Amino acid sequence: MINSEVYGEFVEHRVISDSQDKKSRKKTHHLNRRASEIIFIILMLFFPILQFVIFWIVPNFNSLLLGFQNPIDGSFTLENFAQFFKFLFEGKDLRGQYNEIVYAIKNSLIFALVSIFVCTPIVVFFSYVLFRRVPMSGVFRVVFYLPSIIGATVTTTLFRTLFLEGAPAYEFLKMIGFLTEDMEQMGLFASDSTAFLMVIIYSIWTCIGMNMILFYGAMRRIPQEIFESADLDGAGFFRQFFALVVPLIWPTITTLIVFSLSGMFITYSTVMILCPNVPSASMIGWYIVRYTTASNSYASLNYPAAVGLAFTAVGLPFVLVIRWLLNKISANVEY
Amino acid sequence: MKMKKLLIQAILASCAMFAVAGCNGTKVGGSNIIQVKSYKAGYSTDFLHEAAKKFHEVYPDYSVEILDESALVDGEKVAAEIGVPKKNQTDLYFTADIDINHLIKRSSTVLHKRDVTLLESLDDVFESKGITLEGKEENETIKSRFFDGFEELCKYEGEVPQWRGKMFTLPWAEAITGLFVNKAVLDKYSLAIPLTSNELIHVVEEVYRQGKASDNYPFSFGGGNAAGYWQYLYETWFAQYSGVQGFNNFMNCDPGNGKIVDEGYKVYADRGILKALEPMFEICDLNYCPNGSLSKTHMEAQTEFINGRSAFMVDGDWLLNEMKEYYFDKAKEIMMIGAPILSSIGEQIGINDNQLHSLVEYIDSHKTNDQIKTLMPSLTDEHINWVRDARSVHSTRGIAHNVVIPSYADAKDAAKLFLRFLYSNDGCRIFRNYANSNFPLSYERLPGDSNTTFQQSLDKVRDYENPQVVTTVAPFNGVRKNANMGATREMYVFNLSSWQFPKTFYFIMLDKKSDDPQFSAQTIYEQEAAYAEENWKEWMRDILYL
Numbered sequence: 001m002i003n004s005e006v007y008g009e010f011v012e013h014r015v016i017s018d019s020q021d022k023k024s025r026k027k028t029h030h031l032n033r034r035a036s037e038i039i040f041i042i043l044m045l046f047f048p049i050l051q052f053v054i055f056w057i058v059p060n061f062n063s064l065l066l067g068f069q070n071p072i073d074g075s076f077t078l079e080n081f082a083q084f085f086k087f088l089f090e091g092k093d094l095r096g097q098y099n100e101i102v103y104a105i106k107n108s109l110i111f112a113l114v115s116i117f118v119c120t121p122i123v124v125f126f127s128y129v130l131f132r133r134v135p136m137s138g139v140f141r142v143v144f145y146l147p148s149i150i151g152a153t154v155t156t157t158l159f160r161t162l163f164l165e166g167a168p169a170y171e172f173l174k175m176i177g178f179l180t181e182d183m184e185q186m187g188l189f190a191s192d193s194t195a196f197l198m199v200i201i202y203s204i205w206t207c208i209g210m211n212m213i214l215f216y217g218a219m220r221r222i223p224q225e226i227f228e229s230a231d232l233d234g235a236g237f238f239r240q241f242f243a244l245v246v247p248l249i250w251p252t253i254t255t256l257i258v259f260s261l262s263g264m265f266i267t268y269s270t271v272m273i274l275c276p277n278v279p280s281a282s283m284i285g286w287y288i289v290r291y292t293t294a295s296n297s298y299a300s301l302n303y304p305a306a307v308g309l310a311f312t313a314v315g316l317p318f319v320l321v322i323r324w325l326l327n328k329i330s331a332n333v334e335y
Numbered sequence: 336m337k338m339k340k341l342l343i344q345a346i347l348a349s350c351a352m353f354a355v356a357g358c359n360g361t362k363v364g365g366s367n368i369i370q371v372k373s374y375k376a377g378y379s380t381d382f383l384h385e386a387a388k389k390f391h392e393v394y395p396d397y398s399v400e401i402l403d404e405s406a407l408v409d410g411e412k413v414a415a416e417i418g419v420p421k422k423n424q425t426d427l428y429f430t431a432d433i434d435i436n437h438l439i440k441r442s443s444t445v446l447h448k449r450d451v452t453l454l455e456s457l458d459d460v461f462e463s464k465g466i467t468l469e470g471k472e473e474n475e476t477i478k479s480r481f482f483d484g485f486e487e488l489c490k491y492e493g494e495v496p497q498w499r500g501k502m503f504t505l506p507w508a509e510a511i512t513g514l515f516v517n518k519a520v521l522d523k524y525s526l527a528i529p530l531t532s533n534e535l536i537h538v539v540e541e542v543y544r545q546g547k548a549s550d551n552y553p554f555s556f557g558g559g560n561a562a563g564y565w566q567y568l569y570e571t572w573f574a575q576y577s578g579v580q581g582f583n584n585f586m587n588c589d590p591g592n593g594k595i596v597d598e599g600y601k602v603y604a605d606r607g608i609l610k611a612l613e614p615m616f617e618i619c620d621l622n623y624c625p626n627g628s629l630s631k632t633h634m635e636a637q638t639e640f641i642n643g644r645s646a647f648m649v650d651g652d653w654l655l656n657e658m659k660e661y662y663f664d665k666a667k668e669i670m671m672i673g674a675p676i677l678s679s680i681g682e683q684i685g686i687n688d689n690q691l692h693s694l695v696e697y698i699d700s701h702k703t704n705d706q707i708k709t710l711m712p713s714l715t716d717e718h719i720n721w722v723r724d725a726r727s728v729h730s731t732r733g734i735a736h737n738v739v740i741p742s743y744a745d746a747k748d749a750a751k752l753f754l755r756f757l758y759s760n761d762g763c764r765i766f767r768n769y770a771n772s773n774f775p776l777s778y779e780r781l782p783g784d785s786n787t788t789f790q791q792s793l794d795k796v797r798d799y800e801n802p803q804v805v806t807t808v809a810p811f812n813g814v815r816k817n818a819n820m821g822a823t824r825e826m827y828v829f830n831l832s833s834w835q836f837p838k839t840f841y842f843i844m845l846d847k848k849s850d851d852p853q854f855s856a857q858t859i860y861e862q863e864a865a866y867a868e869e870n871w872k873e874w875m876r877d878i879l880y881l
Binding site: 160164165184185186187188189190275276277 | 558559562621622625626627628629630631635838841
């Protein structure tokens with residue numbers, strides 16, 4: 001038999017103990033859950049961070065070191081930069097014709113300007129047209145996106161083939177009298193007057209795909225009511241585009257413009273495939289890649305590393321200032 | 336619940352097993368299966384498949400398994416694979432442009448031993464006898480059948496003295512390069528195959544003059560990806576004038592006295608450069624090529640050449656095999672011709688171009704010196720031998736087509752056996768019939784063997800008493816390679832090394848458009864020599880010689 005007093009104490013104790021247990025269990029459960037979450041986050045981030053460290057931090061840190069290293073004994077030197085500036089300001093090769101680095105800078109700037117002022121407006125407008133569901137918009141979306149799915153080698157080959165002697169685009173240009181005798185003899189991808197133009201045309205042709213998806217997505221996020229209201233107010237197709245769509249997707253446009261600006265320093269594959277032998281069609285990215293890949297020994301990477309650093313030193317503040325200016329143009333609208 | 340756990344455990348365990356199986360490098364089949372990777376370009380790999388099949392018939396216990404065959408099996412990739420023994424299962428590679436010196440240098444670091452190299456020595460294969468389709472040993476050694484010049488090029492002369500003289504690679508193609516002609520085009524304009532450089536220039540001018548109306552041109556050229564093809568003719572002409580030794584001295588930057596560091600730049604003053612440049616300067620002209628040639632690929636250029644749009648193309652013996660899929664019937668009528676003899680050699684030995692033409696004809700018809708002297712009394716043995724030697728020189732890229740065996744390969748003995756089979760007379764015939772070309776060995780042909788006009792012309796080009804080869808891809812001219820001459824800093828400058836800079840003639844063609852009277856073979860030659868002298872110390876410093 002259990003004494004009732006004792007039993008009462010026991011019950012009271014049990015109640016207190018149960019409540020403490022519950023709290024403790026809850027705390028433990030909470031801690032376990034928190035730990036699981038942390039482990040999950042760590043596991044999920046582990047590979048991206050590892051990849052970032054291996055493929056971004058290490059190579060960039062290495063580039064930083066290489067740029068300041070003497071190729072012969074690895075000691076500290078500014079000689080690689082001196083050589084870069086020598087080429088930049090005095091650099092005429094012995095044949096006295098090509099100062100490739102000047103061409104590379106000039107072309108990269110043109111490339112960026114075309115991306116910003118030609119490609120971006122085209123893509124934004126095309127996206128808007130498709131967004132407003134013009135007839136066959138689904139088909140056009142696929143057609144414009146196709147070059148992004150197909151590998152760059154295939155699209156460049158296709159593009160190149162279109163402009164070879166006897167091909168439709170070439171013959172059309174010939175028919176309308178665009179081709180000079182010199183262009184015909186040299187070919188459009190080797191002539192100084194057309195090689196870089198072909199790079200630009202190719203870039204415009206292929207710029208639509210991926211960017212169109214981004215802009216299309218941004219436009220779809222705009223509440224439908226805004227367009228309905230604009231319709232009631234009598235705003236037409238173009239009015240809605242300029243007064244509503246562009247301001248509302250401005251953050252996306254800003255991002256794309258920043259990408260285009262940074263792209264001017266790294267774009268190389270188009271030049272590499274279309275006109276690798278034409279110095280006057282060179283770009284900064286191709287200039288660096290060519291020097292890097294042509295090196296027979298590790299020591300020779302010092303010069304391209306210095307070139308890369310020099311352009312980063314100029315390019316980074318440039319891109320940041322442009323980004324700041326772009327953000328000033330239109331307030332970030334939330335909807 | 337238990338069941339569910341068990342199931343998950345089982346799935347995880349099997350996944351882990353597959354993962355481990357995928358990366359532990361377990362080799363299936365042991366050392367009788369030769370696992371091969373092959374570079375696939377102009378010669379393709381049909382010959383390898385056929386050889387593997389025949390080898391298995393001869394040795395049923397052995398088999399050849401081709402793991403990979405693509406243009407990606409190049410020297411760089413193969414060197415990377417061989418450098419990681421734990422992960423490499425391949426026993427035998429047919430690759431291109433591999434850096435033997437680099438692999439030998441890395442051997443002690445990778446293998447932690449000083450007396451072993453990453454690459455197996457192939458001396459024993461070279462010294463052994465080939466194995467026939469019946470599985471019997473041939474009478475002659477493989478070495479005795481190799482064409483002159485290749486043995487020297489194969490021997491290791493790199494930076495590790497201990498291994499000098501060993502052969503860590505053998506060439507798997509002769510890769511003879513030079514001037515090819517579409518005779519139908521010459522016939523169309525009643526022109527003969529040129530035997531001297533002046534005749535070539537004349538024929539080129541005639542094709543240009545007469546062919547304009549019917550869209551015929553003297554040359555096809557793939558400036559987009561094959562700008563360096565012109566070099567093949569240039570290097571042969573240089574060797575014609577300066578001799579193989581003079582050419583090799585140039586390649587090794589040795590002015591003849593071994594003083595590379597102090598006087599290496601003097602090789603740029605070799606008169607052979609000027610004499611080779613003179614006719615090159617005449618024929619390398621944009622007007623002489625179809626429009627757009629500067630950005631054409633070699634395949635596009637070869638297509639128009641085979642189809643009769645142009646009369647000549649500087650190319651390699653892979654041409655027919657590379658084009659056989661679409662144009663076999665037309666391509667097999669293309670001929671390789673011996674590089675016309677430099678007319679400047681004729682001037683040096685005191686005969687005019689007509690006499691030089693006759694002299695070349697006598698040499699081609701295998702007349703002896705005494706017979707020639709009877710016909711041309713003004714000539715001495717020295718004169719005739721100069722032209723004879725010049726006629727028997729041709730350039731090759733064979734040494735850049737490398738067979739290598741990793742020293743740690745499980746089936747390295749079987750791989751060597753396969754090589755002995757491949758380098759036998761029967762193996763050479765397989766290469767002839769399936770790659771439309773030749774190994775760099777002499778071999779006996781049988782009546783049923785492929786013998787197209789194209790192949791006959793290849794045979795004829797080296798049908799001389801003492802055929803000699805020159806190459807710019809010699810693996811051990813370390814001075815030039817290490818100094819990065821022509822490869823890095825001023826990439827578009829002609830005045831580096833016309834040998835290592837494949838775009839030299841591409842830019843000559845461009846520069847000729849400017850009609851600058853100062854721009855000539857003479858000025859190029861002088862500028863190059865001066866530039867080499869001016870920069871020599873810097874180049875030597877780059878490779879730590881100073």
